Amino acid sequence: MGFIDTIKARARENKKTIVLPETEDRRTYLAAEQILKEGIADIVLIGSEEAVKKGSEGLDISGAAIVDPATSDRTSAYIDKFVELRAKKGMTPEKAKEILLNDYPYYGCMMVKMGDADGMVSGACHSSADTLRPCLQILKTKPGTKLVSAFFLVAVPDCEYGEDGVFIFSDAGLNQNPNPEELAAIAGSSAETFRFLVQKEPKVAMLSHSTKGSAKHPDVDKVVEATRIAKEQYPDLQLDGELQLDAAIVPEIAASKAPGSPVAGQANVLIFPDLDAGNIGYKLVQRLGKADAYGPITQGIAAPVNDLSRGCSAEDIVGAVAITAVQCAAN
Template identity: 45%
Template sequence: MNFIQDIRKRASSTSKRIVLPRSSDIRVIKAAEYLQDNNLAKPILIQNEEASIPKHLDVIDPVSDERLKAYATTFYERRKHKGISEAESIEIIKDPLFFAASMLAAGDADGAVAGSVATTGDVLRAAIQAIGLKKGSNVVSSVFIMSFEDGRVYTYGDCAVVPYPNEEQLATIAIDSAQTHEKVTGTDPKVAMLSFSTKGSAQHERIDLVKNALEIVKTHNLDFSADGELQFDAAIIPEIAKRKAPGSEVAGQANVFIFPNLDAGNIAYKITERLADATATGPVIQGLAKPMMDLSRGCSWEDIVNTACVCALMN
């Protein structure tokens, strides 16, 4: 069983309610039909404009939904310090992205998948403002799950959201990525904090940032292994790990790779995808109190299905 088959099988046992905004997109409708017909999740479409939606699918119109005022009131309480009015809150929550996020915040859905016709900024804005960060997280970030035909699965973070994280943010990215890896893959995370140096082989302030982030991670006393700073070869190849980082619990066997900035992370996942023929699942958004996933605007309906299954496993 490959990774995609595995996450679909595991998602099917959860029966999670996954909201899919922007139901005018034919890809979203097709994904919703597949999710429902194959019992992978319980899709909920949000009607944002006229569209031909199969009658057997659950569809919500935010404008006429009886929960609109309650959602708007909650949103107003969260955002009134920004000068927003109650009337403005109602208009904001009518937007499918904000209505979907409000459903999650209220416990009326288990996850949301959006972005096929919206920017990452729009999706994250709705999620952060209506849902907020989970306890212990200080930043919203992302990972890509990189899977290979031979069964290997790795987690790369952050590859899509935070350009240049500081020490505290990098530590949060590492912790959240480890937790995401465990939830999505079902395997124990071994986290490598990557750099262009291994265990002091070079000196630079960017290396110090990685080292300091690792120390912050360790103060949380979490039940996974993390080490750094490590070059990629030392993190993944046992023979090199023995020479460069002897005694490390992570070197040579890492499965979660934390990149020091978005330049490195984004380039790395695309190189892995294109040159190593890996399947990149994501971006998987993490750090939110409830799971709301982002999509590429060039995604296929199958991508939406797979992201919905990942979302179901993030609870």
């Protein structure tokens, strides 16, 4: 059984309701059909009956709930709540109504906020900013969260590295250039997420173009400091840095570049120094290594709302929904 099959099985054990707001995209309907067929989650599609019928032509999505913001009896309550949440930012009923009737990710977040759904997956045709902005405005952050971040859960076929080819790549979707304190927070959150989703012990590598002082540069200094902070804040965590990627995952190279490291050669949680590195890294592995890459999955938001790459397939959406449903069960 592959990793995502295990996640799907966990989702089926405690079925949750997930909103898919991007009903303008055919991939949404293809994914919804498969999710319903496999019993992974209950699905809510946001849009008019007519638009959904047209978009899903030839597919069986009869098990999905269709919510039209223009006619739903819940819309009025959502408008009131949205105004309350954003009153200090100058939100008016008129503006709230305009946003909720026309920007479906906002409407989906209100469904989650008001308890009418458990989570949401969006981003197939919205940027990460447009997907995450509504949830940060409406759902806010989880209590105790130091930093909201985003990771990709990457499963590489026939791979002896990581956890049988399974890794978390973080932050690969949200924070552009985290400082040492933020990198340390990302490491802590990512380790906790790996332990929960993969159900194995996280081994965290703080990545750099340097291993243990092999290069000198302010970018290296940032990772060194982040490693120090993370070790101080999470003393029970298997974590080390700064490590080059090969030293982090290949035992033979780790033995020469970082002898004695508790993580080198066996890392399964890869913390990238910035968003450029994380985004490029996961896409290289996905496209050249034929890996499954699910995300960006968020951590630190009060309820599970997860992003998608705009290059995603319908199968990627199915996987993201399964991961979101498992997160909802824990929430």
